[in-house]
Amino acid sequence: MTTLIPILSTFLLQDFSKTSCFRGQGPKTLHQRLFHISAYITCFLIPIILLLFMLWNPYYKSEEKRKKK
Secondary structure, three states, X not given: OOOHHHHHHHHHHOOOOOOOOOXXXXXXXXXXXXXXXXXXXXXXXXXXXXXXXXXXXXXXXXXXXXXXO
């Protein structure tokens, strides 16, 4: 999840037409950039949803469950 932050910022902010290492292979229009971001955003959202679920679930908060193990 943490590696997706630089990937998404690269898709949003980098000018691929001027970068020599990509040789014009990056997204050129806003529509192409949004398409790439929509493909990667699921790998970012699923861990966030799991984290929030674990933070608010009472099973993971109870001290009794930890003591029994």
